[in-house]
Amino acid sequence: MTKKNKIHHASFRDPSGFLFHDGDVLRRSIQPIYFPQYKKLKESGFFKILNQKNLLIPHTETSVSENQIIITPEKIPFVTNPYEWSFEQYKQAALLTLKIQNFALSKGFILKDASAFNVTFHKGKPILIDTLSFDFYKEDTPWRAYKQFITHFLGPLVLAKYHGTEMLKMMQVHIDGIPVELISSLLPFRSQFSPILYSNIHLLAKMEHKHKVDYEGKAKIAKLSKNAQKKILETLYSFISKLTLNKASEWGDYYSKTNYDTDAFSNKIALIREWIMRLSPKSLIDFGGNDGTFARTVIDDVAEILVTDIDSNAIDLNFQKVRDNNEVNLLPFVSDVLQPSPGIGFDNTERETLIKRLIKFSPDVTLALALVHHITLSGNIPFEKSASFFASFSKKLIIEFPKREDSWVDSLLTRKREFINHFDFYNEKNFEKAFNVYFNLEKKTVLEGTKRIIYLYKKK
Amino acid sequence: MKFLYFDPGLGAMIVQALVAVVAGILLFTKNLLYKIKIILGFKSKDDEYDSIDIDNNNIEPDDEKE
Numbered sequence: 050m051t052k053k054n055k056i057h058h059a060s061f062r063d064p065s066g067f068l069f070h071d072g073d074v075l076r077r078s079i080q081p082i083y084f085p086q087y088k089k090l091k092e093s094g095f096f097k098i099l100n101q102k103n104l105l106i107p108h109t110e111t112s113v114s115e116n117q118i119i120i121t122p123e124k125i126p127f128v129t130n131p132y133e134w135s136f137e138q139y140k141q142a143a144l145l146t147l148k149i150q151n152f153a154l155s156k157g158f159i160l161k162d163a164s165a166f167n168v169t170f171h172k173g174k175p176i177l178i179d180t181l182s183f184d185f186y187k188e189d190t191p192w193r194a195y196k197q198f199i200t201h202f203l204g205p206l207v208l209a210k211y212h213g214t215e216m217l218k219m220m221q222v223h224i225d226g227i228p229v230e231l232i233s234s235l236l237p238f239r240s241q242f243s244p245i246l247y248s249n250i251h252l253l254a255k256m257e258h259k260h261k262v263d264y265e266g267k268a269k270i271a272k273l274s275k276n277a278q279k280k281i282l283e284t285l286y287s288f289i290s291k292l293t294l295n296k297a298s299e300w301g302d303y304y305s306k307t308n309y310d311t312d313a314f315s316n317k318i319a320l321i322r323e324w325i326m327r328l329s330p331k332s333l334i335d336f337g338g339n340d341g342t343f344a345r346t347v348i349d350d351v352a353e354i355l356v357t358d359i360d361s362n363a364i365d366l367n368f369q370k371v372r373d374n375n376e377v378n379l380l381p382f383v384s385d386v387l388q389p390s391p392g393i394g395f396d397n398t399e400r401e402t403l404i405k406r407l408i409k410f411s412p413d414v415t416l417a418l419a420l421v422h423h424i425t426l427s428g429n430i431p432f433e434k435s436a437s438f439f440a441s442f443s444k445k446l447i448i449e450f451p452k453r454e455d456s457w458v459d460s461l462l463t464r465k466r467e468f469i470n471h472f473d474f475y476n477e478k479n480f481e482k483a484f485n486v487y488f489n490l491e492k493k494t495v496l497e498g499t500k501r502i503i504y505l506y507k508k509k
Numbered sequence: 510m511k512f513l514y515f516d517p518g519l520g521a522m523i524v525q526a527l528v529a530v531v532a533g534i535l536l537f538t539k540n541l542l543y544k545i546k547i548i549l550g551f552k553s554k555d556d557e558y559d560s561i562d563i564d565n566n567n568i569e570p571d572d573e574k575e
Contacts, residue, residue, distance in 0.1 A: 102563055144559075152563045196521030248524070248531040256520030271522060277529035284532040286561040287539070 058398040059166075065181045066117075076111060079118040083181060086158075087118060090183055095156050104149055105177045122180065126332070126353050127410050130400055131165035131201070132221040133382040133390060135364035136214050136294055142168040142175040143202035147286045149177055150192065154275060154282075159186045163198035165205075165220060166400070172377040191273040192281070199249055200226025203285065207246065210292055211237055214361035214383075224394050229254045245288045313498035321418070321447065322346040324492065324505055328445055330413030336386060337420040341367040344379060344416070354379045355412070359386070386420065386438075387428045407442040415443035418503075422451045425475060426461040432474070432483030440487035446506040450480050455500040477502065 057068035057075065065083035069076055079087050090096050099105035108120040131139065145168060150160045160182050167179035192198075201220070204227045208216040212235070219227055233254035240246040321343055325333065331352045335344045338356035340363050348354060356379060358364055367381035384390060389403035417439065424430045439446050451458045453476055462469055481490070481504075488506035495502050 098563070104563070144561075148561055148563060151561050191522045191525040193522075195525055196518040199521075244531050244535055248528045252527060253521060253524045256524045257518060259520065271526040273525050273529060277526070277533070280532040280536055281525060281529050283561055284535050290559060 058396070059394065059400065061395075063162075063181060074121060075124070076119050076121045077108070077180060079120065079181065081116065084118070086184055087181075089185070090158065093156065095153075095158065095183075096180075099149065099152075099177070103172070103174060103176065104145060105180065106171065108180060120180065122178070125169060125171050125178065127355055127380060127406060128169045128178075128401075129380065129382040130220070130390065131168075131205075132218045133384055133403075134170075134217065135361045135368055135381070135383055136206070136209055136217070137365045137368050138170065138175070138382075139165075139202075139206055139209070139217055140289060140292060142170075143198075143206060143289050144286060145175045145177065146198065146202060147282050147289070150194070151279060151282045151286075153183060154186060154279060157186050158183045159192060160184075160194050163194035163201060164226070165201040166224070170380055170382070173371045173375065173379070186275075189272045189274055191271060192278055195281075196229070196253070197226055198285075199253060200229060200232070203249060203289065204229065204232035206289060206292055207240070207250070208232060208235055210294055211235075211240075213296060214294065217361075221390065221393060224399065229257050245284060249285070310498060313496060316497050317418075317499075317503075318343065318346055320494070320496070320503065321416070324447055324503075325414055325416075326350060328414055330445070332410065332412045333414045333416065334407065334410070334412040335416040335418070337418065337423070338381075338416065339363040339367070341370060341379060341381060343418060345370075348376060348379055351414075352378060353410075355410070356381045357384045359383065386424055387430070404441060411442065411444070413444055415439060415446045417446065417448040419449055419451070421448060421480075422455070422458050422461060422475075426458065426465075426472060432480050433486065436484045436487045440508055444508050445491075446488060446504075446508070448484075448504050448506065449496075450477065450502045450504065452477060452500045452502065458500075 054069040054071050054076075057070065060068035064080065065086075066077055066079040069078060096105065096108075100107040106122045106125065108122040111119040111121045113119075131142070134142065142165060146160070146163050150163070153159055161184040162179060162182045164179075167177055167182055168175050169178055170176070200223075205217050205220060208219070208227070229250065233251050236246065236250065241251055325347050329350075332355075333344065333347070333351045333353070334355040334357065335341070337358055338344050339358050339360065341356045344354050344356045356364075356367055358367075358381075361383050364381045364383050367379075370376070371379055371381065384403055390400075392398055392402045392405070393400045421432075421435060424435050425432065439448070453459070453462070458475070462472055462475070465472060484490075484504070484506060488508055490504065491507050492505035493502060
């Protein structure tokens with residue numbers, strides 16, 4: 050029988066069931082309250098269709114008893130959170146949710162949740178991971194998850210459109226979605242003239258405000274026909290499909306603005322690829338990997354690749370390539386090395402820290418190219434701390450150290466003005482000394498035609 | 510009323526009726542413009558954007574695996 054398995058830290062809000070760790074495997078326990086729904090979803094073939102279309106994470110039925118049904122979902126190697134998505138990724142997650150709700154309606158079901166945290170990226174596409182998010186459709190009832198869709202999806206997307214992708218990071222602080230009245234107040238005045246934005250956000254905010262005090266739940270609930278609901282879904286879908294950002298960010302076109310002459314650049318690509326291939330990694334993470342140029346040199350040879358960058362636009366470019374090429378083993382996401390995602394939610398464990406997820410992912414190779422000078426000189430992080438950070442999850446680390454003579458480093462140092470002497474420590478010797486505390490040096494080479502050294506380190 | 514573990518927001522339930530009316534008008538206008546554009550030759554019939562509908566016509570039958 051089931052021993053005392055550890056219940057998943059995020060899985061406590063829904064009485065239909067909960068996730069738990071069975072040793073290394075993540076499983077889902079379905080409670081009797083949800084048996085009718087689960088049976089219907091299974092027997093009608095609904096699950097099967099969504100699985101085959103790659104819209105819902107597939108699962109296998111592990112055990113059935115009168116107290117619980119246990120299912121095992123397909124393993125997702127690395128879960129990204131909504132505040133780690135680029136604009137296009139966020140859009141696709143929103144469209145996925147609408148698509149599923151629309152389809153569910155046609156089959157007599159609804160999504161009872163429209164949380165952005167029910168979606169993650171897997172094999173290059175957004176996918177619904179909350180298998181128990183479905184409920185029976187009750188004729189003519191409005192969509193119960195509508196407001197959640199607005200606060201988790203439409204709101205953040207539209208805020209990002211007008212104010213930039215930094216707005217998407219608000220989801221880290223608003224795990225239950227950005228409050229409607231806040232969204233409404235942040236949108237520019239001209240949004241009042243957009244029928245979609247007026248009705249779905251501004252009007253909703255006014256209504257919320259008006260009905261705030263109805264504690265007894267006595268006010269009438271309006272009826273909404275299935276067709277009317279479908280119309281809402283379709284207009285939202287169409288509107289979100291066409292959303293674009295008003296401005297791009299600074300790192301987007303990175304590789305055309307860098308320091309490398311073309312020969313040096315191709316040398317670097319060849320060298321990095323050769324070093325990675327020698328290690329035959331099954332998994333790899335590229336920090337500051339921008340649009341994935343370096344990661345793609347080994348995409349056919351590494352089973353799981355993560356590419357992360359602080360720049361949302363670069364991640365968008367990367368994601369576009371993933372879609373264009375139908376890549377299934379490369380996952381781009383946004384993160385800041387100087388402040389990786391914290392644990393949030395109840396007890397600060399509902400959503401896991403980035404570092405914990407990286408430790409679990411346990412990449413065979415970590416790439417940190419053209420990164421450490423930014424961490425050290427712009428971020429003021431001492432070498433020792435960078436080394437400790439990388440050591441916490443890396444096995445093999447390929448890291449690039451631009452010397453003081455490198456022109457980027459020189460300009461970063463010059464910007465320090467009178468504090469330039471605080472950075473006298475920035476040199477090859479101190480770098481190596483710090484990293485030798487946590488790593489053993491395996492290879493070291495100067496990149497031809499540059500003032501940069503590439504190191505291959507192995508964690509001690 | 511079915512038990513729900515989060516508050517859907519009373520205002521949200523009510524406002525959907527209004528949103529649906531707006532949606533209806535928007536879709537009507539969109540379809541009208543689309544048909545006019547086809548008639549006038551500005552758009553071909555297969556100039557479709559990514560649709561909300563899922564094509565569930567080519568679902569593979571269950572294989573007898575394991």
